Amino acid sequence: MTEYCSISKKDHVMTVSLNRPDRLNALHPPANAELGEVFDDFAKDNDMWVAILTGSGRGFCAGNDLRYQAEGGKKVPFPKGFGGLTSRFDLHKPVIAAVNGVAMGGGFEIALACDLIIASEKATFALPEPKVGLAALAGGLNRLPRQIGPKRALGMILTGRHVPAAEGYDLGFVTSVVSHDQLAIEALDWAKKICECAPLSIKASMEVAYASLDEASLEDSMTARYDSVNKLFQSEDFVEGPKAFSEKRRPNWKGR
Numbered sequence: 001m002t003e004y005c006s007i008s009k010k011d012h013v014m015t016v017s018l019n020r021p022d023r024l025n026a027l028h029p030p031a032n033a034e035l036g037e038v039f040d041d042f043a044k045d046n047d048m049w050v051a052i053l054t055g056s057g058r059g060f061c062a063g064n065d066l067r068y069q070a071e072g073g074k075k076v077p078f079p080k081g082f083g084g085l086t087s088r089f090d091l092h093k094p095v096i097a098a099v100n101g102v103a104m105g106g107g108f109e110i111a112l113a114c115d116l117i118i119a120s121e122k123a124t125f126a127l128p129e130p131k132v133g134l135a136a137l138a139g140g141l142n143r144l145p146r147q148i149g150p151k152r153a154l155g156m157i158l159t160g161r162h163v164p165a166a167e168g169y170d171l172g173f174v175t176s177v178v179s180h181d182q183l184a185i186e187a188l189d190w191a192k193k194i195c196e197c198a199p200l201s202i203k204a205s206m207e208v209a210y211a212s213l214d215e216a217s218l219e220d221s222m223t224a225r226y227d228s229v230n231k232l233f234q235s236e237d238f239v240e241g242p243k244a245f246s247e248k249r250r251p252n253w254k255g256r
Contacts, residue, residue, distance in 0.1 A: 004031035006056070007038060012049040012199075013191045014042050020065075021057025024102060027083060028068035029076035035084030043091050046255055049199045050191040053083075053114060054098035054184070060123065061107025066132075082138040083110035092203040092228055094194055098187035099123040099165070100180070109140040112147065115206070117173060118187045119165035120180040125173075128160035146213065148172045198237040199255040204228040 004027075006017045016038055018025040027035070042051050055061055061083070065073075081087030085095065086109050097103075097114035103125045111117050111125070127136040127144070135141065136157070145153040148171045156163060168174035178186040194202060207228040208221075215221035232238055237253050244251035 002034055002038065004034050005038060009045075009048060011192070012047060012195045013052065013188065014045075014048045014050070015052045015054070015188075018053070018055045018061055021055075021059070023065055023067065024059030024062035025055040025057070025107070026062040026065040026067075027106065028065040028073055029078065031065075032078035032082060032084060033076045036078050036080040037084070039080065039084040039088060039091070039095075043088075043093065049093060049202070049255065050194050051093065051095045052098055052187050052191055053085075053095060053110070054187070055100050057101075059101040059107070060097070060099040060103040061110055062102055063105030063107045063109075081113070082106045083113070085110055085113040086138040088113070092206045093199075094191075094202060094206065096187050096190055098183055099125075100183055105129055105136060105140075106138050109136060109138040109143070112143040112173065113139055116175040116190060117168070118176050118178065118183065118190060119168060119174045120183045121165055121177055122180045123165040123168070123177075124162045125156075125165075125168050126160060126162045127157055128162075130158070131160045144173065198232075198235075198241055198251070198253050200228070200232045200235050200237050201241075204232045 005019050008015045020026060020031065042048050095114045096116045096118060097111040099111055099117060099119045101122055103111050103123060105128060108125045108127055127140045129136045141157060152171055165174060165177045169177050176186060204226065207226050211224065211226065212221035215224065236256055240251050
């Protein structure tokens with residue numbers, strides 16, 4: 001049982017909904033620790049291929065629960081980062097952020113740590129930490145410049161300004177913008193399309209794509225060896241894909 005989020009699992013997709021709507025899903029240490037366990041479970045569950053993360057009520061996540069801190073709440077360690085995701089660097093399964101409202105501070109950092117951001121037309125994004133004497137140190141200052149370039153990123157970081165979903169799409173950190181009532185459907189549609197692909201191919205593709213961002217050169221990134229690629233080449237799915245294609249049928253992926 002979870003206390004600060006709700007979880008459903010169906011057809012290889014795990015949907016996680018943050019459930020602190022009275023605080024716009026702002027997260028305190030116990031919620032972060034719980035989400036760390038939730039995504040640990042996702043990482044280990046071979047039957048779950050894609051995760052969708054969204055929020056209940058009007059917000060996706062308003063960031064760190066400063067009220068909890070002010071009320072003297074106890075600190076709990078969460079080694080996988082804010083929302084159980086921002087310091088999780090070994091997860092080669094897609095996580096989709098379905099942003100239904102405000103994604104502020106740590107909430108935006110969670111979304112940036114996801115692989116796709118599907119945004120409601122009502123969604124807004126910001127890293128407002130400098131306005132309260134803080135800094136976005138859960139990956140926001142690192143990921144946003146990588147994803148949209150330093151000049152555009154600093155335009156958000158140095159002002160703390162709120163960016164609507166449509167502008168987020170133009171800047172490049174939002175994958176798709178949809179009407180608010182279509183958000184859940186659109187996120188699930190993306191998840192289903194990913195699930196049509198071989199899960200080991202998805203893992204290999206993600207590892208190579210992300211590792212290539214850190215390589216010094218194109219040649220280095222293309223000649224490097226990746227564990228997930230080796231596992232792909234040795235898998236049953238590596239045989240099943242071409243066989244299904246030649247037999248003109250849907251492949252039966254096993255993830256092994």
